[in-house]
Amino acid sequence: MAERQLYLLKSGEIWLKGGNRPFFERMLRRHLHKTLKPYRPKILMQKGRFFLAVDSGGTAAAEQTLAKTFGLVGYSRAYATEKTLDALIETAREICREAVNSRRTATFKVESRRSDKSFPLNSYQISSKVGAAVSEAFPDLSVQMKDPDLVISVEIRDRAYLYGLTYPSPGGLPTGSAGKGLLMLSGGIDSPAAGYMMAKRGLVIEAVYFHAYPFTSQEAQEKVETLAGKLASYLGSIRLWVIPFTDAQLHIRNHAPEQEHTLHMRYAMVRLSEMLARKIRASCLITGEALSQVASQTVESLGFTDGASALPVFRPLIGLDKEDIIALARQIDTYDTSILPYDDCCTVFSSKHPLVKPDRELIQKSYDSLNLEGVLLDALKQAQMIRLPRQEPF
Amino acid sequence: MKHYFDWAATALPDESVLQVCSSTALEFPGNPSSSHRPGMEAAKRLEQLRSLCSGYIGCEPPQLVFTSGGSESNGIVISSLVWRKGRGSVILPGIEHPSLREYRAWLQELGFTVVTIDAPWGLIRTADLAAALRDDTVAVCFNAVHNVSGAVQPVHELTAAVRKHEARTGRTVHIHVDAVQALGKIPFRVCDYDIDSASFSAHKLSGPRGTGALYVRRPIEPTSRGGEQEQGLRPGTENLPGIAGFHEALSRCVPDVADRRSRAEGLKRLLLEKLSGSREIELLQDPDRMDDYSPYIVLISAAPVPSEVLLRVLSDRGFFLSAGSACSSQTAKKREHVLTSMGFSSTIASGALRISFGGTTTEAEVLALARELAEQTAMLRSMLKPS
Numbered sequence: 177m178a179e180r181q182l183y184l185l186k187s188g189e190i191w192l193k194g195g196n197r198p199f200f201e202r203m204l205r206r207h208l209h210k211t212l213k214p215y216r217p218k219i220l221m222q223k224g225r226f227f228l229a230v231d232s233g234g235t236a237a238a239e240q241t242l243a244k245t246f247g248l249v250g251y252s253r254a255y256a257t258e259k260t261l262d263a264l265i266e267t268a269r270e271i272c273r274e275a276v277n278s279r280r281t282a283t284f285k286v287e288s289r290r291s292d293k294s295f296p297l298n299s300y301q302i303s304s305k306v307g308a309a310v311s312e313a314f315p316d317l318s319v320q321m322k323d324p325d326l327v328i329s330v331e332i333r334d335r336a337y338l339y340g341l342t343y344p345s346p347g348g349l350p351t352g353s354a355g356k357g358l359l360m361l362s363g364g365i366d367s368p369a370a371g372y373m374m375a376k377r378g379l380v381i382e383a384v385y386f387h388a389y390p391f392t393s394q395e396a397q398e399k400v401e402t403l404a405g406k407l408a409s410y411l412g413s414i415r416l417w418v419i420p421f422t423d424a425q426l427h428i429r430n431h432a433p434e435q436e437h438t439l440h441m442r443y444a445m446v447r448l449s450e451m452l453a454r455k456i457r458a459s460c461l462i463t464g465e466a467l468s469q470v471a472s473q474t475v476e477s478l479g480f481t482d483g484a485s486a487l488p489v490f491r492p493l494i495g496l497d498k499e500d501i502i503a504l505a506r507q508i509d510t511y512d513t514s515i516l517p518y519d520d521c522c523t524v525f526s527s528k529h530p531l532v533k534p535d536r537e538l539i540q541k542s543y544d545s546l547n548l549e550g551v552l553l554d555a556l557k558q559a560q561m562i563r564l565p566r567q568e569p570f
Numbered sequence: 571m572k573h574y575f576d577w578a579a580t581a582l583p584d585e586s587v588l589q590v591c592s593s594t595a596l597e598f599p600g601n602p603s604s605s606h607r608p609g610m611e612a613a614k615r616l617e618q619l620r621s622l623c624s625g626y627i628g629c630e631p632p633q634l635v636f637t638s639g640g641s642e643s644n645g646i647v648i649s650s651l652v653w654r655k656g657r658g659s660v661i662l663p664g665i666e667h668p669s670l671r672e673y674r675a676w677l678q679e680l681g682f683t684v685v686t687i688d689a690p691w692g693l694i695r696t697a698d699l700a701a702a703l704r705d706d707t708v709a710v711c712f713n714a715v716h717n718v719s720g721a722v723q724p725v726h727e728l729t730a731a732v733r734k735h736e737a738r739t740g741r742t743v744h745i746h747v748d749a750v751q752a753l754g755k756i757p758f759r760v761c762d763y764d765i766d767s768a769s770f771s772a773h774k775l776s777g778p779r780g781t782g783a784l785y786v787r788r789p790i791e792p793t794s795r796g797g798e799q800e801q802g803l804r805p806g807t808e809n810l811p812g813i814a815g816f817h818e819a820l821s822r823c824v825p826d827v828a829d830r831r832s833r834a835e836g837l838k839r840l841l842l843e844k845l846s847g848s849r850e851i852e853l854l855q856d857p858d859r860m861d862d863y864s865p866y867i868v869l870i871s872a873a874p875v876p877s878e879v880l881l882r883v884l885s886d887r888g889f890f891l892s893a894g895s896a897c898s899s900q901t902a903k904k905r906e907h908v909l910t911s912m913g914f915s916s917t918i919a920s921g922a923l924r925i926s927f928g929g930t931t932t933e934a935e936v937l938a939l940a941r942e943l944a945e946q947t948a949m950l951r952s953m954l955k956p957s
Contacts, residue, residue, distance in 0.1 A: 390883045390950075391876075426953050523920070524876055524954060 180218075181235045182256055183242060184339050185226035188249035188347045201226075203350035203378070204247045211241050211412045211566075222333075227254060243343060244410045246376050247350035252329075252339040259295055259336045264302065265309040268328050271340030272310050272317070275326045278341070283320035284310065288330040295332045302330055346376060351411055354378030357490065358458040359407075360449050361385050361416070363399045363520040366464030366493055368510040369501050371407050373492035374462045381411060382456055384449050384559075386421035391522035399518050401564060406510050408566045417452055419559045421445070424551050425525050431546055438530045439480060440543050442472045446484035448552050452559060453487055461485055466493045466501065471530035480539050572888030573935045577774075577928030578717055578751060578867055579892055584776035584929075587818045591778050594814035602808050603799065616808055619817050626820040627770065628759025629785050635800045636813050639782035640750035641669035643769030644711070646784055646793060646803050647746045648673045651709055652680050653791040658706035659683035663694055664911030665718065667748060670711050682708075690913040691856035692719025692869075696727040703735040709744040714758060714768075715751035718908050718924060719855060720867025722756065729764040750774055750782075754823030755866050756831055760785050772812070776929065777819030781812035830929070834865035837927050837936050841868055844940030850875075850947045854914060854922060866927050871914070872943075873921030875950040880923065883946045889939055892924045 187204070205219045208228060215234025220227040228251075230238045242251040255271070257263040268286065275281045288302035297305065306328070307319060317326075331337040359371040361383040375381045385400045401416060408414040421444075428440045449461050465473045472481065482489055493501055505511035531539070574582055594615070600608030602616045617631070624634040637643045648670070651660070660677055662670055664686045674684045683706070687698045694712055703710075710732055715722050725747065732743050747768045752758040754775040760768050767790070771782040789801060797805020823830065845851050854869040856862070872880050877893040884891060909919030925939070 390879050390886075393878075393882055429954070522876060522879060524874065524879070 179232045180229045181232050181238065182254040182337075183228040183230075183238060184252045184254045184337075185228055185242070185248050186250040186252075186342065186345070187226060187247060200247065200350055200353050203353040204245070207245065207247075207351045207412065208241065211245075212238055239343070240409075242345055245345055245351075246348035246378065246410065247353070248345035249347045250342040250344050252342045255338045256335045257338065259292070259332060261297065261302075261305060264306050264330060264336055264338065267336075267338045268306045268310050268330070269313045271328055271338060272314055272326065275341050276314065276317075279325075281325040282317065283324040284317050284326040284328060285319055285321055285324045286310070286328045286330060288332070290332040292332045292334070302332070306330060346410070348376035349378035351375065351378065352380045355460075356380045356382065356456070356458040357460045357462045358449055358453040358456065359383045359462040360445060360464075361400055361404060362464070363396050363403065363514060363516075363518060364464065365498075365505045365511060365514040366466065366469075366501055368403045368407060368464075368514065369504045369508065370462055370464040370490075370492050372410065372504070372508045372510075374490055375407065375410055379460075379462075381407060381462070382415045382417065382458060383407070384417045384419060384452055386445055386448070386520075387418050388422045388425050388522065388525070389420070391422060391425070391524060392520055393518055395516075396518040396520050399513060399516050400520070401562060402513050403510050405564045405566065406508065406513065408564050410508075411566075413566060414564050415456075416562045416564055417456075417559050418562065419448055419452070419555050421448075421555060424448075424548060424555055427548060427551050428546065429525055432542060435527050435529055435531045436534075436539065436542055437525060437527045438472050439477055439534055439539060440546065440548075441525065442477070442481045443484045443543055444548055444552060446481050446489065447548075448556060450485040450487055451552070451556050453485075455556075458487075460487050461489045463489060463491050464493055464501075465491045466496055466498070469498065471527075471532045474532055476533040476536070477531075480534055480536055483536075483540065572890070573939060574890050575925045575927065575931070575935075575939060576890050576892045577931070578720075578924065578926035580773050580779070581776040581928050582930060583778075584819065584822070587776055587778065587815045587822070590818040591811040591815040595811040598810055602810065612810055616810055616813065619810075619813050623783065623813070623817050623820060626817075626824040627753065627768075627783065627785060628761040629787075633760075633785055633787060635784045635786060635803045636808060636816075637769075637782050637784050637800070637804045638780050638809075639773070640667075640748060640769045640771035642804070643767075643771075643782055643784035644669045644746070644748055645673075647744075647767050647769075647786075647790065648677070648709075648711070649793040650790040650803075651682075651744070652677070653793065654708070656708070657681040658708035659685050659704050660708060661685045661687060661699065661702050661710040663687050663689050663712050665689045665692060665694075665713075665716055665908050666711065667713060667717050667750075670713075670748060686911075688911050688913065689716070689719075689721065691854070691859070692716045692721030692912045693856065693859065693862055694721075694723050694728060696724060696731050699728055700731040700735070703732065703743070705739050705741070707735070707741075707743050709746060711746040712748070713751065714747050714749040715756065715864045715867075717751050717867075718922075719869050719912060720751075720864040720926075721855075722752075722862055722864055724862075725763050725765070733764060751864060751867070754820060754827060754830075755834075756864060757827055772816035772819055775819040775823045778812045778815040781809055781816045783816070831865055834927050834931075837931055837933065838865045838868055840933060841925065841936050841940055844937065845870065845943065848944045848947065850951050851943060852918065854909075854912070854918070868925040870923050870925070870943075871918045871921040872923060872947045872950075873918050874954060875921055875947055877921050877923050879950060880921070880943075880946060883950065884942060887942060887946070889942055892926070893922065 215230040218229045255267045286303040286307040288299040329339045357379040361367045404416045598612040600612040602613035621631045624631045685702045745765045749768045750771045768785040773779040792802035852871045
């Protein structure tokens with residue numbers, strides 16, 4: 177049997193969930209099983225700790241996955257060794273070498289726990305002996321008890337387990353634990369960030385993109401596919417629905433007053449998204465809207481477009497400044513793609529002076545008079561699904 | 571390549587030119603600066619090519635500097651201005667190619683005044699230039715053939731106005747001409763004009779990319795240090811294979827420039843005749859002065875259909891054109907600025923398309939293009955018209 181690599185997983189909020197804890201754990205297990213399937217992942221629960229074991233060929237995949245697994249706050253490589261002092265020292269030195277080579281490490285300490293009381297040294301003795309051996313091998317490192325750069329943990333159980341550096345994971349709740357949401361994904365900066373935020377709260381995300389060929393380009397769609405792929409890195413994979421929107425947009429442009437075009441277009445998009453969400457059994461919509469960022473995102477405009485969906489519409493960016501959204505987009509690596517110059521809306525469909533504070537009743541009446549429902553149903557029938565794998569293959 | 575109509579952006583490659591590049595690379599492997607035999611052979615070949623190219627361009631060999639192309643040649647001239655002791659004003663028409671226009675802010679930052687003149691229908695008016703000349707004018711830059719509108723500028727009249735001004739003020743003015751769209755397409759020899767420098771590019775003539783030339787009547791101040799090549803104006807090992815390809819392209823275009831021009835005139839006439847029936851397509855070249863435009867370039871507008879939408883549809887049907895302007899990106903806004911400098915509204919500008927011909931363009935292709943243009947424009951117009 178091939179050698180296996182072991183990881184210690186550090187979960188965040190899962191532990192707070194009391195009676196629901198087994199459910200969240202199941203979701204986490206399911207996500208890791210699905211994502212790391214080729215490497216025969218095995219998830220173990222031992223004494224309140226989560227361990228992941230994968231085939232040694234799967235370490236890069238496992239580490240990429242763990243760095244983007246919601247429900248975890250961090251992970252460490254774990255090393256199982258024989259229960260001898262020499263083995264402990266050798267492994268501790270290896271952990272130290274890894275730390276020194278990968279980040280600035282000037283201070284360390286050793287923390288030990290001994291549940292197998294037959295081991296001849298007690299916890300204190302293990303820490304001092306291993307610590308002294310590490311100091312000897314790395315004379316530049318000094319021991320520091322409070323907040324050192326590196327903590328080497330030693331646990332003596334059925335075997336001896338050692339952990340070193342903790343690498344960060346994104347936190348949040350395990351994928352799927354909150355159900356499924358449909359993300360309205362444009363090529364902009366906001367919607368991928370909104371998708372990320374809701375995925376982090378445990379939603380499985382599917383995405384919908386409205387394509388208006390020839391008024392928007394194939395490159396614009398490819399850009400959206402790339403963005404969806406970036407989100408797939410957190411989710412395992414993602415389904416992107418592309419709905420042909422040209423007819424609806426032309427209908428609005430050719431029948432509604434110019435200043436209302438954007439609002440009706442948004443309303444129609446929300447309406448279509450709701451229809452699609454029901455079809456794919458998603459229980460909410462997600463948009464990248466931020467209050468008053470553009471004309472269609474004022475309180476009055478959002479009040480209107482909200483009416484297009486009976487499903488809840490989540491807008492996780494609603495209170496954020498653009499700078500904060502950009503920082504998040506950079507963090508999740510979608511920003512550079514989002515700013516590529518392929519517009520997702522052609523100027524022929526944008527209003528020069530869009531309505532900013534629509535009267536709810538009047539605008540609704542105006543939308544209803546467009547009789548768009550048939551056009552939208554036709555568009556929905558032509559929706560195409562593209563399944564996108566995670567962006568960076570292992 | 572199905573139907574290529576973007577020759578003003580770059581000409582389709584010519585296999586025989588590429589073969590010359592390749593054989594030169596193999597035959598003259600040395601660095602022209604080296605003092606061994608292969609180096610000296612390369613240096614000798616370089617000077618032969620300089621002599622041959624300057625013959626086609628109409629200048630003395632020492633006046634010709636090989637560069638990477640038009641944009642770099644323009645940049646060398648503008649940059650050398652700032653090495654001069656004094657400051658003053660520089661005249662740049664608003665329609666200029668970005669390789670000139672984009673120097674505006676930089677020059678201003680360095681203490682120059684930049685005077686912009688408009689060019690209705692793309693044609694620079696001598697009176698406008700004369701009015702823009704000031705006592706402190708140090709340089710005037712313009713295209714011989716405008717890359718977007720195809721306007722052939724009245725170089726003789728423009729230079730005469732500048733020289734008259736010089737005589738009056740007693741101060742010299744550097745006249746720089748970007749002749750990238752002129753060389754090999756219309757008769758253009760620098761010795762026929764009273765200009766101080768001119769830029770050329772090989773790839774517009776099916777020569778290799780990354781090769782071009784700068785004509786300088788008198789030596790100008792080099793902007794770089796550390797390399798003696800090309801009078802210090804363009805330091806670095808000379809691109810001998812590229813220069814050989816440039817020469818090959820010149821030798822194919824310049825001698826029969828008149829025949830090639832009349833062939834292009836025929837194609838342009840045919841296209842305009844076919845488009846004249848379309849109410850949806852507007853010609854953006856002054857109909858009363860059609861002789862003042864390059865026969866290789868036709869500028870039209872399909873507004874209110876955005877040019878990028880029409881381009882996309884045509885591209886998907888195998889017709890490759892260029893936008894005179896486009897919907898909304900930053901680059902497009904700069905391009906739109908060129909069109910508004912020509913006197914067109916931003917609506918007209920947003921639908922502008924440039925069609926450019928080249929050596930292998932056929933009448934059949936032009937007919938097919940005229941048909942597609944009319945059909946697709948009508949289709950898009952009907953989509954956008956309130957029913």
